[in-house]
Amino acid sequence: SQTIHQWPATLVQPVGSPLSLECTVEGTSNPNLYWYRQAAGRGLQLLFYSVGIGQISSEVPQNLSASRPQDRQFILSSKKLLLSDSGFYLCAWGTGGAGGELFFGEGSRLTVL
Amino acid sequence: GQQVMQIPQYQHVQEGEDFTTYCNSSTTLSNIQWYKQRPGGHPVFLIQLVKSGEVKKQKRLTFQFGEAKKNSSLHITATQTTDVGTYFCAGGGLEAYNTDKLIFGTGTRLQVFP
Numbered sequence: 001s002q003t004i005h006q007w008p009a010t011l012v013q014p015v016g017s018p019l020s021l022e023c024t025v026e027g028t029s030n031p032n033l034y035w036y037r038q039a040a041g042r043g044l045q046l047l048f049y050s051v052g053i054g055q056i057s058s059e060v061p062q063n064l065s066a067s068r069p070q071d072r073q074f075i076l077s078s079k080k081l082l083l084s085d086s087g088f089y090l091c092a093w094g095t096g097g098a099g100g101e102l103f104f105g106e107g108s109r110l111t112v113l
Numbered sequence: 114g115q116q117v118m119q120i121p122q123y124q125h126v127q128e129g130e131d132f133t134t135y136c137n138s139s140t141t142l143s144n145i146q147w148y149k150q151r152p153g154g155h156p157v158f159l160i161q162l163v164k165s166g167e168v169k170k171q172k173r174l175t176f177q178f179g180e181a182k183k184n185s186s187l188h189i190t191a192t193q194t195t196d197v198g199t200y201f202c203a204g205g206g207l208e209a210y211n212t213d214k215l216i217f218g219t220g221t222r223l224q225v226f227p
Contacts, residue, residue: 043220044220100205
């Protein structure tokens with residue numbers, strides 16, 4: 001069966017520090033991968049999605065970046081965090097296309113101080 | 114840009130009352146999905162609708178996709194405390210029918226009082 005792992009679960013970072021969130025999927029090949037951000041009490045904002053290795057689509061101009069170095073690995077990064085980067089970051093995978101429901105990881109709660 | 118709006122933003126109901134959340138897209142969708150997120154948790158897939166005018170039921174939950182494929186609704190009959198959470202719709206194919214890109218609605222937070 002397919003599983004998705006996301007870490008770290010919680011982190012507190014100072015403004016200006018770097019960020020790296022990692023997500024891996026097991027039990028499937030060539031998945032679509034997604035990073036969403038959820039501000040407190042708000043909806044899900046699509047940040048990046050990837051349909052294959054090295055293929056990244058960026059949805060929102062920001063100081064975040066994403067990379068997909070391996071088929072089932074998706075990394076969200078920042079060189080210098082801002083206060084506004086605080087939120088709940090969710091990685092998800094899907095099969096893509098019209099039948100593509102998403103399966104979410106447990107999420108990473110980031111607080112920037 | 115593409116937008117998927119949901120109303121209401123919040124809904125408080127007494128246990129046993131019905132609940133409905135509405136989802137509206139600025140553009141025609143190829144499909145609509147619904148997710149539920151429990152407090153502190155991550156979104157979990159409930160259902161997908163693809164056809165114009167489609168209606169699907171899951172026990173006390175009824176999902177509908179509009180004829181123009183630009184709106185959808187989720188109706189819960191006789192709510193229970195286990196229904197508490199935030200319900201999101203998510204639209205696929207908003208942009209040039211790119212079904213790889215799933216845009217989530219703003220969500221409706223449901224609170225059920227016993």
